[in-house]
Amino acid sequence: MGNEARPGLRPGPARDQRSLDPHQTSSSLRVRPAAFAVHAVLIAYTLLATLPVLLVVMNSFKSRRAIFGNPLALPGPDTFSLVGYAKVLGASHVGGFFLNSITVTLVSMGLVLLFGAMAAWALVEYRFRGSGLLALFLSIGIMVPIRLGSIAILQMMVDLRLENTLFALILVYTAQGLPMAVFILSEFIQMIPRDLRDAARCDGVPETRIFFEVIAPLLRPAIATVAVFTIVPIWNDLWFPLLLAPGEATQTITLGIQQFIGQYVTDWNGVLAALSLAIVPVVILYLVFSRQLISGLTAGAVK
Numbered sequence: 037m038g039n040e041a042r043p044g045l046r047p048g049p050a051r052d053q054r055s056l057d058p059h060q061t062s063s064s065l066r067v068r069p070a071a072f073a074v075h076a077v078l079i080a081y082t083l084l085a086t087l088p089v090l091l092v093v094m095n096s097f098k099s100r101r102a103i104f105g106n107p108l109a110l111p112g113p114d115t116f117s118l119v120g121y122a123k124v125l126g127a128s129h130v131g132g133f134f135l136n137s138i139t140v141t142l143v144s145m146g147l148v149l150l151f152g153a154m155a156a157w158a159l160v161e162y163r164f165r166g167s168g169l170l171a172l173f174l175s176i177g178i179m180v181p182i183r184l185g186s187i188a189i190l191q192m193m194v195d196l197r198l199e200n201t202l203f204a205l206i207l208v209y210t211a212q213g214l215p216m217a218v219f220i221l222s223e224f225i226q227m228i229p230r231d232l233r234d235a236a237r238c239d240g241v242p243e244t245r246i247f248f249e250v251i252a253p254l255l256r257p258a259i260a261t262v263a264v265f266t267i268v269p270i271w272n273d274l275w276f277p278l279l280l281a282p283g284e285a286t287q288t289i290t291l292g293i294q295q296f297i298g299q300y301v302t303d304w305n306g307v308l309a310a311l312s313l314a315i316v317p318v319v320i321l322y323l324v325f326s327r328q329l330i331s332g333l334t335a336g337a338v339k
Contacts (some may be wrong), residue, residue, distance in 0.1 A: 089315060096120050096308035103304055120309030123296075129284060130310070133292035138317070140202050140288065141270045144209035148266050149259055151210070152217025157247050159218070160225045161233070171222075177215030182208070186279060193280055200283040208276050213266040220265075224258035225251065260325040267321060271314075289314050 094110060095103045102115035109115070124130055159171055182189075189208060190199075198204040228251060236246045252259075277291040293314070296306035 092308055093312045093315070096305070096312040100305055103308070117305070120303075120305030120307075121313075123303065123306045124309045124313065127295075129287070129295075130289075130292060132285070133287055133289040134313075136202060136286060137271060137288040137290070137314075140205045140209065141267055144206050144213065144270055145263055145266050147206070147210045148213035148217050149262060152214050152262065153221050153252065153255060153259070154247070155214070156218045156221035156225055157251060160222050171218075174215045174218050177211075178219060182212045183275060186275070190279055198280075200281050200286050202281065202286055204280045205276055205286075205288075208280065209266075209270045209273075212269070213262075216265060217262045220262050221255060221258050224255055228254055264321065264325055268318060271318060 091107065095107055097111045097117065097120075098115045099117040099119065102109070102111070102117075111117075155174075159167055193199050193204045198207075232250055233246055236250050241250075272290060273288075274290045277286075277288045281287065282291070289310070293307060293310045296303040296310065
């Protein structure tokens with residue numbers, strides 16, 4: 037009786053004998069090579085971006101003979117040397133170069149974030165005649181490199197008697213970073229529910245308080261993204277410091293490193309040590325803002 041089937045019930049197929057859809061199987065097989073190719077490209081790009089940095093840092097701890105003898109080898113007991121760092125830290129003006137770079141970078145970043153957020157808020161929240169043309173004008177600033185106007189910028193700074201000043205660099209870098217900042221921040225502001233602003237207005241909150249106390253705290257991921265995109269080009273720039281502030285008192289670290297590069301002889305120990313020290317602030321910045329940066333880059337990708 038135990039082996040007899042109950043009346044009215046049909047025996048179903050066994051679980052381990054379920055037929056597989058051939059379309060699902062073929063699609064899953066197609067996804068795997070695609071995912072593998074994407075990961076391979078990302079890994080190759082990561083190696084391409086990080087290996088030169090590691091090579092610079094690694095060779096900065098080696099003697100000059102070891103740098104040219106085997107640049108890909110790790111520093112060993114026979115090749116380890118701190119002569120480059122001793123030259124860089126012993127130079128009297130290197131500290132001033134770092135201070136100039138930090139001052140220009142932080143002040144420019146603050147102005148870009150402040151004016152960029154306020155401009156993005158105005159373009160998104162208030163519709164006025166010419167707002168579309170103004171947004172188009174700012175977007176052109178992303179596509180057209182600011183270096184195309186280097187001669188006009190230099191002439192303007194000379195007329196204003198701002199040559200060889202950090203203020204000239206701050207003005208240029210602020211103008212350079214504003215178009216991208218407005219573009220990124222305006223996209224984030226559009227994602228903020230309008231009910232929050234309307235509720236604040238119903239309570240009689242002024243527009244300035246709505247921006248600084250309601251909107252700005254919600255823009256932290258976007259602000260971190262803009263901050264990284266602003267700081268890195270400013271810190272690494274050599275063109276405008278060489279053009280606008282070549283004086284010894286106003287040189288940035290990227291321009292100050294050039295003192296170790298001569299016409300006939302180059303002090304590679306000093307160059308590599310200075311470059312390694314110049315990388316440290318950017319790495320610290322990424323470690324501080326990495327979480328906000330990733331959330332800012334991926335915001336809007338999934339709704």
